[in-house]
Amino acid sequence: MNIHEYQAKELFDRFQVPSPRGKMAGTAKEAEAIAKEIGSDLLVVKAQVHAGGRGKGTFKNGFEGGVHLTKDAVAIGEIAGKMIGETLVTKQTGDEGRLVRKVMVADAVEIEHEYYLSLLMDRDTSRPVIVASTEGGMDIEEVAENRPERIIKQLIHPLAGLQPYEVRKLTAALGFKGGAAKEFGKLLKNLYKLFLSLDCDMVEINPLVETKDGQVLALDAKFGFDDNALYRHPEVLAYRDTEEEDPREVAASEFNLSYIGLDGNIACLVNGAGLAMATMDAIKFAGGDPANFLDVGGGATKEQVVGAFNIIQSDAKVEAILINIFGGIMDCNVIAEGVVAAVQETGLKLPLIVRLEGNNVTAGRETLSASGLAITGADDLADAAKKAVASV
């Protein structure tokens, strides 16, 4: 789950991780009022969408840039007016762009130096790791590639927690001195607390800045939350903005389907995440392009298949559907009956290729062929993928 920049600021405030003064605005008027309230020499207004590259983006109304600096509070209102209700296209949004509903107005601080700071879960050691660099404000993967010596990593013991010596080590390695060193130490401790308390799988501050007046502030941040832990963080879950998500993925979550939209034309419906990935791979291997990842879980009930068909058919690019079910415990005939009912209920017109294997498979295959529906059976996954590719 992603959150907006202004929501990240709210979380930072709650855990006392310092960031520039600022607030979210839903109208031009609000933006102007916030600008006046901040009363700084230089202000920044930023479009709030879940996509990077905002600064270099262009609005469909022709207005350039999703991030603007100005000294004038009235101008902040005017710029906000050109952003709110308009569609911003950046290198991460695709051509369709994203509708901007809110902006964030903040104090544009004077930067002395930019750093990089993130906290994430290290899979190799199963421990949290702090990653920091003096090369802030740029693509950290590029830094890791070209100047790996500039990347500092510190693993944290999960039960002992962040130790004072670890804070001192990082402070020294980044070169913070005097008051800024103290500020950084406080920020790091609070950030670690936030990371643990909110079940984050990643918090990335890029850039973390030291200002000309010696403050250390989180200027821009990216959060990743562990979906499995959201049940115990209702306040974080409330930040979910379904308007920013693929509508097909939002619909899928209502049917307990795990769905990820892709760009191809052959949809698939599979039980099990590993097999679902493998089915996408098999479509590609047969010369086609998968339209989605879709895991119906252990079951594949009629209701789920109906829901899945509706989501798949809402994607205009889809030209065929491949169902791949390994009915282990589940009776393949029950699955087949569910598929037949779902085809009838949704009036499916697309070519449907079904590969069933497992428990009571003979009866399942008979149910499919006796239905009189245009369903193509397949012997194995490779065969199913070939038939699906041939059908489009």
Added chain:
Amino acid sequence: MSILVNPDTKVLVQGITGGFGGRHAGLSLEYGTSLVAGVTPGKGGKTFDHGDYSVPVFDTVSDAVKGTGATTSAIFVPPPFAADAILEAVDAGVDLIVAITEGIPVMDMMRVKEYMRGSKTRLIGPNCPGVVTPGSGPDSTGGCRIGIAPGYIHKKGNVGILSRSGTLTYEAVWQVTSLGYGQSTCVGIGGDPINGTSHLDIIKLFNEDPETEAIIMIGEIGGSAEEEAAAWIKENCKKPVAGFIAGATAPPGRRMGHAGAIVSGGQGTAEAKKAAMADAGIVVAETPSEMGSALLQAWGK
């Protein structure tokens, strides 16, 4: 022989009175598993009944272990309580825990993993289909089934199978059985980013198991466990290995169903894993339909 479990392994089920746990406990009993106890706090003294089987239920794992001599625990406890259930089983001193539960928070597993360092207990999973050592009866009954895998697709034999995924494991098992061969033990290690036992841990066990003659190792995108196993196999493995990696077409930065299946920062790609496996002399199947034939090629059958 086999690895981890055999038909004599005494198994208890934590969460046996839940719908999911109870259903699979019943199937395990039918398969021939020595399922000797169930644990559900507050239901101690009752029994879990399935057909002619009656299994005593205990309030705590420690009572169940004392009362029945169980050495292995299967965990079917809902995610918010699963980490605690694992720790309870560790504390009770079982040798093996198989955690089936899907959706345990990563931070919970981080603490569990740290707590278990140096402990004699091995954890398989979480978010896994479990462990099966097939028996020699009809539909491979008479074996040991812990978890949620369909028993009848197995056949007693000499192929060791390990995977992060459930249905993909069943595919491999079914292909091996359909080709006329069988399995020594099949292990699902789970699809979460933090799990108790890695690909490499299981490969080492298969390598030492006299009954296992060949191995299928199935992986997926995310992390570097497959590369780690491949590097070890290259230098040390005495047995032929075939493999498959799922997720070549997965977009970067997206979690593909399993919490651990994500390519991030260019790490954990299917391409890199396949290359590492091929470099180790593993025969890598291009599609999951070819896992069986890749095995035969590696095995020289």
